[in-house]
Amino acid sequence: MTTTVQHPASGPSSPEPDERTGPPPAGTRRRAARFLARHRRVRLGLTLGAPLTWLLVIYVGALVALLMTSLFSLADDPTGLLTRLNTSLTLENYARLWNTAVYREVAQRTVVAAITVTVVDALLALPIAFYMAKVASPWGKRALVVAVTMPLWAGYLVKGYAWRAILDPGGGVLKEVFGSTPGFGSTSAIIVLCYLWFPYMVIPLFAGLERLPDSLLEASTDLGAKAGRTFWSVVMPQLLPALAAGSIFTFSLTLGDFYMNRIVGGTNEYIGNIVYRNFSADLPFSAAYAMVPVVIMVIYLLAIRRTGALEEL
């Protein structure tokens, strides 16, 4: 079966119907457009090809390299000048992590910190997001969105060192003004991490509440529900994806942090600190420890995927 397709553009004097919208398309371009219009698969391949290759080759490839590196070990080097890798696969890094109490404790402390930061940020962000979305005037709403997002541009380290100046037991703002400070330690690390990731929680919650129609809240009130009941039965189920999206940021960013511990954490250490301290001397060991947050995050993502959170990031 042969189909002959008339190409109006290649005819000598047939005017294009869409000439007004642009220059007359060249014959090949027109043919390409037709070809693409008819072949969904080719269209999909052309759009998905480049980003998927980038993602697979660079990112998934890097994660595979990380996993492989974590199964290597340091080769004995008599000169002690070069770090060489023994590329035969071994589980000794994982055994070392599992059998050393400190590494287990640090991992546990990091996860507890990530959960604490997420819960505190959610509790602080909910009332603000609600105020922004449902109570503030249109002008106030706009001003608050800017006010909450602005600090994200201010530099992570700058804010960290500003907090160091606030928390410092020797002449810091808290000590001088209120007479007491948590000093440098795990409490301060959690306070500063809550501060840093707060906007990442407010923004998705605000967007989620904006989408929630006011009429739903009114209907709930008309049916006799008090504010608390309306919140738990009407607002929360709708807000869950936004809450999950915000929690990905607060949880994951805390799970991997190490700079803030060095700035305000005193001797407190998270997984990131140990990974960072060892990566130049013993990359396989650092790689094995870095697999801990990978496994935790993948489980977390799979668990909350059903809420639709990934579309709200």
Next chain:
Amino acid sequence: MYLSRQARIALRVFAALVLVVLYFPLVYVARLSVNTGVNYVWPPKGWTLQWWDAAIHAPGPREALLHSLQTALWATSVALLLGTLAAFALTRHRFFGQGSVSLAIVLPIALPGIVTGIALLSAFQRVGIDLSLMTLVIAHATFCVVIVYNNVGARMRRMQGNLEEASADLGADGLQTFRYVTFPLMRSALLAGGLLAFALSFDEIVVTTFTVGPGYKTLPIWFAENFARPNAIPIVNVVATFVVIVSIIPVYFAQRLVDSPHGTAETAP
């Protein structure tokens, strides 16, 4: 939901308190940039512009600022291209394995920076690529793609595709539809995603620590090095304040984009 007067007042007071805590560190840094003392000691004493003057003439911050701009511009360009393509593929098509792809595509921002950093470092070492500006841009672009993908993807899901079908029914081919219909509708999402990606790259330090070439200092790396030097702290405060003030411009534009849902009339250049 009808809130009582007290509840409204309580919410307002709470919001105000949070804003005070949110801004105090930033205002404190700005104040210290014109402080006569050199240390972080409360209360600040005196006013001077000498640090601003010193910072303007110092080569370090200017070079670091340029490096950060260079990195962020490259990373954002790559991210705009790949993120938009990915958003098209995942919102306009249904295919086998789509769920896995849409989960995998958010991994670079869902996994902590230290994982991304050390994973890329392991990969570059295995393949034998020396760290350079290119490795840094690759690393930054990898998480910037996700930001653009999310912004453009959200817009595409809302656009459905009726307008594109209408355009095709009126005789436009695919490329014309893209040029005259689809692109103008997603321009503001592209700008918003691009701005966010730029901001993220500009301030990134964790992934940067692992993937930057030797001797190449971005602004966050310059900050990290100079916070440790007591004599440099006033100049660090000046540069930090400068960046915060300049960032008002992109935040303002980002906000205007959010205000006009389709960004056709007011945001057209």
